[in-house]
Amino acid sequence: MSVNIKNNEVGVFALGGLNEVGKNMYGVQFQDEIIIMDSGVMFPEDELLGIDYVIPDYQYLLQNRNKIKAVIISHGHEDHIGGIPFLLREINVPIYAGKLASALIRNKLQERGLLRDAEIHEIDEDSVIRFRKTSVSFYLTTHSIPEAYGIVVKTPPGNIVFTGDYKFDFTPVGKPADLHKMARIGEEGVLLLLGDSTNAEVPTFTNSEKIVGISIRNIIQKEEGRVIFATFASNVSRLQQVVMTAYETGRKIVVFGRSMESSIKTARELGYVDDKGEDIFIESRDINKYPANKILILCTGSQGEPMAALSRIANGTHRQISLQPNDTVIFSSSPIPGNTMSVNRVINQLSEQGAKVIHGKVNNIHTSGHGGQQEQLLMHRLMKPKYFMPVHGEYRMLKIQSELAQMTGIPKDNCFIMSNGDVLALTADSARIAGRFPAQDVYVDGNGIGDIGSIVLKDRKALSEEGLIIVSATIDFAAKQLISGPDIMSRGFIYMRESADLINDIQNKARSIINRGLNESGPNVSERSVRDLLLSQLEPAIYQKTQRNPMIMPILLDINKGVRPHQTKQNEGK
Amino acid sequence: MSVNIKNNEVGVFALGGLNEVGKNMYGVQFQDEIIIMDSGVMFPEDELLGIDYVIPDYQYLLQNRNKIKAVIISHGHEDHIGGIPFLLREINVPIYAGKLASALIRNKLQERGLLRDAEIHEIDEDSVIRFRKTSVSFYLTTHSIPEAYGIVVKTPPGNIVFTGDYKFDFTPVGKPADLHKMARIGEEGVLLLLGDSTNAEVPTFTNSEKIVGISIRNIIQKEEGRVIFATFASNVSRLQQVVMTAYETGRKIVVFGRSMESSIKTARELGYVDDKGEDIFIESRDINKYPANKILILCTGSQGEPMAALSRIANGTHRQISLQPNDTVIFSSSPIPGNTMSVNRVINQLSEQGAKVIHGKVNNIHTSGHGGQQEQLLMHRLMKPKYFMPVHGEYRMLKIQSELAQMTGIPKDNCFIMSNGDVLALTADSARIAGRFPAQDVYVDGNGIGDIGSIVLKDRKALSEEGLIIVSATIDFAAKQLISGPDIMSRGFIYMRESADLINDIQNKARSIINRGLNESGPNVSERSVRDLLLSQLEPAIYQKTQRNPMIMPILLDINKGVRPHQTKQNEGK
Structure with a gap:
């Protein structure tokens, strides 16, 4: 089946992100202009033995390379930016991203020797990028990393809105979401909404990051030994909160784990992690110069990854840190499905060595960066789209958000649960599937891309x-x-x-x-x-x-x- | 370190079951008499590539083979009986088990050509097995399979009680637990309690099987298409409930999956699955003789096992069943850690093909067979043991139940969190670790036992x-x-x-x-x-x-x- 978008239609498709959580990459195509939104990787499931990453098949883009105007980045997480090095090897296309995402992308390209030829434009929530027939603007939303944007692509048939990853955090770390701009976008008219479906199975409203901050503070204040704090290096909002808590409780911070060190460095440079001008970050060699109750170790490994800092501390193979009887280990995370057993193993090891381990939902030490059903409903009410396409989720999640959309009054026939490669073609008052292109998973193993099948x-x-x-x-x-x-x-x-x-x-x-x-x-x-x-x-x-x-x-x-x-x-x- | 149990001491140890959920096998040794309680297997974690089972190292038993008087079985689950064929190849020792467990053990030995030489004695809750210096008696408890027994080993220094797997289900399927006998055992005096720790992390009281039965009935009554019901073949209580519901809603039952067929057959023979004399079980070839709303398919695969009936139905490779639009699939189970992604994959596949999928905690369609913290506390209050040894759990679970025991007044020094191979030696008023023996995991792959390292x-x-x-x-x-x-x-x-x-x-x-x-x-x-x-x-x-x-x-x-x-x-x- 080939793709047939008519001249009066705008085509919308996913190269990745449908029927999966990962490798998000969406496209909007009007005549000879293609706007790409995000370019992520997916981390392989266990049965993909030895595979490092999964990326989308870029074939359709290569065939239409002259039409591609830009890659617009919603925020700086791997499942939205991790594919850029692989994409840029094939097509040199300008990247538009916020300040933080740009810095993370530059690090990534630098490592692979691809930075010199890349064209990266920094944008903010007020930017408008105009192409000949289409234009792109942004609105600020809330997620677990600063500068999370929703993306609005204006096209002659109508406006296409991609929510990016979002929750409605009314008391976020950093700037609040721009509800008023979202309302204006809705009033102006949304032809199609592409909505984040990650937490479509969660019936509640996701906790604010601030609630988590309070729990972290309450726990750390009471501890009299060292605190070992493990979380996702990419959760910059969480990093800022733990740094603030360290500041308030007079603890020095030692950072372990390559991705954590790099994330902290970038976030501090951009002011997203604020150490109040004090020198609370210390070198690992200086850790013993301070009493135990003045130390906070910030590290990777909250998913039980066997090579990460926390796993090495737990099994006694970390070169610089060994557990002490009064240590408290905080998992500020919840296990991703598939990692539960690894996390449990680390908890057992830490616990056997006498460390106090704090984890799990009961302690309120983690919250999701994605909104639950109530937030998805709020987004639908604000945007009032004519057509709806659930994205960023496995099939059952896409299906549930589609049902939610229908509860706000969108007709069932206007909801499109699609697969990667399906092309939806819309005019101001019609929508149809206009074909599909190949969009298989492509495996990356070492230097090889697509040579493992x-x-x-x-x-x-x-x-x-x-x-x-x-x-x-x-x-x-x-x-x-x-x-x-x-x-x-x-x-x-x-x-x-x-x-x-x-x-x-x-x-x-x-x-x-x-x-x-x-x-x-x-x-x-x-x-x-x-x-x-x-x-x-x-x-x-x-x-x-x-x-x-x-x-x-x-x-x-x-x-x-x-x-x-x-x-x-x-x-x-x- | 060797083992040194004195003549006035009773030794208690685990060959398996400590710091793991699986391969339960505990021993009580007084002078020249050893009583073994349970003989389970463990299913390997993913990183044990190609391994079929994990069993305990039987070395210590081989060295003391002349002392072993009996293997006493608490109930018929794989992690309590699955090791018997491997044990009997090494040592021919009499097995004492309930009627149902005996039938399951016989099936297992038959398959491997070991039945002829096996000595199996059927017991019930009133049985007393007397040896020269020790004796064994039982009390009825509640779990997810009938005939779940707690085991009391009387020895001269005092009584050793092993809870087996239990919950306090006051409205169980089948006979209620014998609270009065448990109270009498407690009054008579318990020197050491070995307590099931599986749900030590769960703060609540586990739901009754009857609550699940009501939910199942409510759901099935409303469905107008076929119902595909997936659960553990070993959860005989659940099987009985779904059969009763089929009876009440006028549905015929077709059974798919080898272990489910075998479990249903054995349970029906013993009357634990009662089809009310009606012929509600039909052959798979007759499935199309009945309207969709008169069919219930009972199958394996509730854990997303790739070769099980449900996975084959979901991915369209089942030889006899293909999904129909009005089918409802019920997962009467919760995913074991490590299986979450496989289960999600099956749910996605079923959902993509238009089936309605019912799963998850919100629907009350599954409950655990193990008691939570409140039930563990009740057990401690009833048994009032002098010493306590948590069993059947990973380290963090053992630790929590030990803390619970202390909350009921057992001194911390009287609680022993041990490892497999550790030997606890007790007199009427003392307890000490009296050495340890090798108790490594032994891997079974094909015919090979222990040849994979x-x-x-x-x-x-x-x-x-x-x-x-x-x-x-x-x-x-x-x-x-x-x-x-x-x-x-x-x-x-x-x-x-x-x-x-x-x-x-x-x-x-x-x-x-x-x-x-x-x-x-x-x-x-x-x-x-x-x-x-x-x-x-x-x-x-x-x-x-x-x-x-x-x-x-x-x-x-x-x-x-x-x-x-x-x-x-x-x-x-x-």
Whole structure:
């Protein structure tokens, strides 16, 4: 199916962000102008073995590269900016982002040597970016990082509003949301609203960051030992609150974890973390110059990430910090689904070593950056859109927000639950699906982008569960004679040293299969025929003995072959 | 450290169940009599790649095999009976279990051909099993399966009470707990209580199974399409409730999933699932003979297990059932930590296909089988033990129940938070740690018990994240000449067909390393020296190009070697 947006229509689509939480990337297309909103990455689920990031498929953008006017960034979180380095490698397009997001993007591009060629424009809530036929403006909203913007794309058929990530925090850290501008945008008329669906399953109104600040202060004030405070490095609002609490309780702050150090540095430079001019940040080597009740350790690892600072402290492998009996560890976070067991493991380890651990909802030490159902309803009431497209969520979340939209009076037929790659085409009074483009997940592993696919992952999974056995032998195929071997090597299968009998059995079985292959295969005996015989007969023999199915890789070298410098076996494969 | 229980002391220990939820196995030892309570398995966490089960290390029992009088089973759940086949392979010891647990154990032993030699005695709440110096009796408690027993071991120093898994369900499905017998046991005197800590973090009183039954009935009554009901096959109380609801709402039941079929069969045979004499269970082939509102599908997969019936229904690969628009799917369960993402995936899939999905706490369609803090406190008040040992839980849970015990007046020094293998030795008025024995996790993979260890798992992990590259070549080591190859094969690394340039680069690099190795290594050039050179130089070259670290396995065959039938390379290692 191809894409067919008519000249009087504005097309709206997602490259990422639908049916998933991550790699947000949305597009608005009017005639020859495409505006991209956000360019995120997604962190892989566990079954994507060894994959570092998942990014959108940029094909559609590459095909339309001359139309792309800008990438507009709503805020500086990884699922909204993390894809920029991968995108810029393919297309050099101007980026428009707030001051903080710009700084974070620059750090990211710098690390990968891509900064020099990038064109980054800093915007604020009053900026208006005008293109020939479309223009982009912003409104300030509240989230867990400063400078979170909603984005308004003005197009001839009507205004497209993307909420970005938001909650309605009436007592936020930093500036409040601009309710009046949102009301004006609604009055002016919204053709289509793209609304954050993350917390569509949560029936309540999300707690204010200030409530969390009060809890943190109450807890830290009472503690008489060191406080180890773990949270997301990207939650700049939380960082500001813990720094303020340290200031008020007279504690010095030591920062551990690369992403935390970098986040604190950037946020301090821009004034989003304010240390009141005092030198409350100290070097880790100076930690013992202060009494325990004057120390606050701010670190990464609130999700139980095994390599993060907190996990290392918990399991005793951190180079600079070891737990003391009076330490209190605060998890100012809630576990992302999939991380619960890792978090529990860290809590157990900390607890076993006598640390007091504070975590969980009961303590009010964390709140979401996304609004619940009541806030999503408020957004619908303010924006009064004609059409609605839920974004930023898994299917069930998209569906619930769509139902919420209908409760505010939007007809069901005006709500579009779409998939990545679907294109919605709108005029001032019509909307239809105008085709779709390929929008698969693209895997990034090391330097490779898109070179890992399902076969490679399937092999990784097989290897991870059963291991492998290599059967190697030198054979004189002309004389039909086994010259040396077969030798058996294994990895991830069994302790070979302790399983000598089993290995001998496998070796004997392999030898008899090879000999049978050499003797019985007639004149056409070849590496391939012997190899196939090994694969088909050794596997069941091993399974019968062990109830395991290791991957078997025969390496049969023909003694008659000389140097064949340019011939390579390329996955002749099972 | 060895174990030293004096003649006037009773020893109490766990082989499994401490600092974990799973593989429960506790022991009481007085002089030459050992009573084992439960013999469970644990299901492996995700990082135990390919492992089927985790069982306790039975070493201590093997060393004391002549002292073991019995294995007493509290109830028929896998984490209490699943280890029996592995234990019985090592030691033939009489099993004492309730009627239902006995049936489940027999099924399990039958499958593995171990039933013939097993000695299984059926007990009930009034049974008393007398040994020479000790005796065992029971009290009825409430859990999520019938015949859940607390176990009382009478020993000369005093009575040891193991709660088993319990909640206080005052309106249970089936018989209520015997509060009066528990009170009598408390009055008679409890030297040591071993208490279930699973829900020690839950501040409330666990909902009754009957509340869940009412919710299920309310939901099913209203539905006009088919109902697909997923729950744990082992939750026999829940099964009985859904069967009763089907009876009351005139629905026929079709059962899908091997463990569900087996559980229903056993429970019906024993009368724990009562179909009121009506033939409400129908064969799957007859499902279309009834209107949708007369069908209830009872199936496995409430934890999102990828191979279970519900997952297959959700992703359209179930052979007999495909979703219909009016279907309602009920998850009568809550996700075990670690399964949240799988469950969410199934919910999304079901929801995308238009099914109505009912899940989550708000609907009151699931309750735990374990008591919360209030119930644990009630148990402490009833039993009034002199000493307390929290069991069945991760460290933080054990710690909290220990604190609860102290709130009822047990001195802190009388509470013992132990690890598997620790031995507590008690007289009527003293308690001390009397040593420890090895109690590591033992991994079961296929037929192999304990033959998978950390090296094998480390290899599996490395293979799963980076894949492997095999470099094979035939070499005339005497003439120092490369005869054929090197050939490159890979698995789980990269698409070889699409990465010909990279593979050629690797091949060329390997060739030059091998030639260098042959030329420069002086007279002692050997397979080992060339191999080591390949490992040390090819890895960084590949990493530089790809930022990946595949496992490299060189296979170098010496053309001068003849058939060496009994020489095998045994993990010469990377």
